[in-house]
Amino acid sequence: MAHWAMVIDLRKCIGCGICNEVCEKINNVPPGTTWRRLVQREIDGGQNGERIFLPMSCMHCVKPSCLEVCPTRATYRRADGIVDINYNLCVGCGSCVLACPYRARSIPIQDGPSETVVTEQDITVESPDRIGICTKCNFCLPRLEAGLSQDLRPGVDPEATPQCVRFCIADALHFGDLDDSDSAVSELIRMHTTVRLQEELGTEASVYYIVDDISFLTRR
Amino acid sequence: MELVPAEKQKVWRWPAVTNFTLGGAATGLYLLGSLIVSLKSSAIDGSGHFPFKLLAPLLSAAGFLVLAIEAGRPLRGYRLFRHINGSWISLEILAGAIFIPTALLDWLFPHPLAWILGVVAAMALIISQGFIVYCARAVRAWNVALIPVLFVTSGLATGGGLVLLLVALGELNITHVAVMIGLVCTVMNLGVWLVYLRRSLDGTFRESIRALGRPSALILIVGVGHLLPVLLLSPILLRPEVAMASEFLHPAVVLAGLAMVTGGVSQKAGIILKASHYREIMIEC
Numbered sequence: 030m031a032h033w034a035m036v037i038d039l040r041k042c043i044g045c046g047i048c049n050e051v052c053e054k055i056n057n058v059p060p061g062t063t064w065r066r067l068v069q070r071e072i073d074g075g076q077n078g079e080r081i082f083l084p085m086s087c088m089h090c091v092k093p094s095c096l097e098v099c100p101t102r103a104t105y106r107r108a109d110g111i112v113d114i115n116y117n118l119c120v121g122c123g124s125c126v127l128a129c130p131y132r133a134r135s136i137p138i139q140d141g142p143s144e145t146v147v148t149e150q151d152i153t154v155e156s157p158d159r160i161g162i163c164t165k166c167n168f169c170l171p172r173l174e175a176g177l178s179q180d181l182r183p184g185v186d187p188e189a190t191p192q193c194v195r196f197c198i199a200d201a202l203h204f205g206d207l208d209d210s211d212s213a214v215s216e217l218i219r220m221h222t223t224v225r226l227q228e229e230l231g232t233e234a235s236v237y238y239i240v241d242d243i244s245f246l247t248r249r
Numbered sequence: 250m251e252l253v254p255a256e257k258q259k260v261w262r263w264p265a266v267t268n269f270t271l272g273g274a275a276t277g278l279y280l281l282g283s284l285i286v287s288l289k290s291s292a293i294d295g296s297g298h299f300p301f302k303l304l305a306p307l308l309s310a311a312g313f314l315v316l317a318i319e320a321g322r323p324l325r326g327y328r329l330f331r332h333i334n335g336s337w338i339s340l341e342i343l344a345g346a347i348f349i350p351t352a353l354l355d356w357l358f359p360h361p362l363a364w365i366l367g368v369v370a371a372m373a374l375i376i377s378q379g380f381i382v383y384c385a386r387a388v389r390a391w392n393v394a395l396i397p398v399l400f401v402t403s404g405l406a407t408g409g410g411l412v413l414l415l416v417a418l419g420e421l422n423i424t425h426v427a428v429m430i431g432l433v434c435t436v437m438n439l440g441v442w443l444v445y446l447r448r449s450l451d452g453t454f455r456e457s458i459r460a461l462g463r464p465s466a467l468i469l470i471v472g473v474g475h476l477l478p479v480l481l482l483s484p485i486l487l488r489p490e491v492a493m494a495s496e497f498l499h500p501a502v503v504l505a506g507l508a509m510v511t512g513g514v515s516q517k518a519g520i521i522l523k524a525s526h527y528r529e530i531m532i533e534c
Contacts, residue, residue: 068252068253068530070250070251070252072250081250081252083252083532085253085530094384094386094387097335097336097384098336098337098338098381098384098385099332099336100328100329100330100331100332100336100338100339100342101325101328101329101331101332102331102332103328118325118328118331119321119322119325120320120321120322120323120325120326120328120329121320121321121322122319122320122321122329122338123260123261123319123320124336124338124381124384124385126258126260126387127258127260127261127385127387127388127391128384128385128386128387129386129387130386130387130527130528130530131387131530132253132387132527132530136260136321138321160321161320161321161322162321162322224532224533226530226531226532227528227530227531228533230386238532240532
């Protein structure tokens, strides 16, 4: 069985945000929420104008905190490592949002003080079935499954690959099978210095960041 | 290198505070009321005059109803039982589903088995609430081992306040037992609270609990919620013969009870609404 994972090359990411745009459109992400975020930070106080861009989404952890706390088992982890949500089971209690140390989950709501406010028009027109329940990245699961059923290779064949990876113009995002030692992601991890976020929490994220030259920049 | 700074959660708000407060107070009231009755205190002339078995389940039910406002799809609530062996929310709902009808049934038709079941469910409920908060790993000041302990002591202290109110307003004989229990719960909760505030784990934790150490919070939670009841209740234990004859006895006990309830509400609101910063997201290079 595969273990789907993503490798993000921070040396190459230019912060264009196309991955976010594509994700929202293709996955019909509920208004006011996002499956991906692009974090931008200046290095060394921005004196040299250097910045780091860090694309983030659900980390599809091997030991996900969100899964443990979900009272309805709406959140589940598939054998191939993808952490998904059964929207028909979620009650929108918010416990998974507060358990995820990557802030990768959100609940679109009708009104309220949070940034996830949507209008009545959005609710009617866009995705009313996902208002009030949790939502997050699923590695474009329907596309991946459809591709696999046609014997396509996720990470290699664009039709079977998460769309953020497919449309990344900087070739910073890579997707593939971590259990396949010949896959692009396995090779990248072997060849480069990589880190996973919040490793001290023991979640074992499936998203790796290449930080070879980043370490050089932060030391300067 | 910090990439995403700590910021307050906006997912759980006043409905969650209400549920945690009422749930803790209800179970605290039920457990302490059961303790007092089992000690056959002369303050209680039969459980019918000391309606903790009625008030506790009603408070707990009110907490769950208010919480339903916060859930995105409350009508799917029956699905909350699907993860009993793993999720503390499932366990809390199960404990509540047992506690509320059992306690009401025991109030209507007193029976030792119903009472025991009610006590066990109340214990499960008060414990599960603390672990629900503890399991929010993204929130630094919640994900500390002291939180489940704090939720138990806070629930008992708030419940102790309700016991004092019921005893005083019900014009029952106020004995050492009720006052002693209220005092012990208050001191115990104060001790755990101060240990929690004095913890110095990391920058995010300190930033989170900073609001709880401000003068206004200290006055409300520590001063009104704990020290005032201690000041009011201690003389009753130290000089019982004088206190029992005093006309200030009932007002003092009522005031102590109100102060303890105020402290409990402030404590839960402080934890859920103020000490609720997400962990910062760092990258180690």
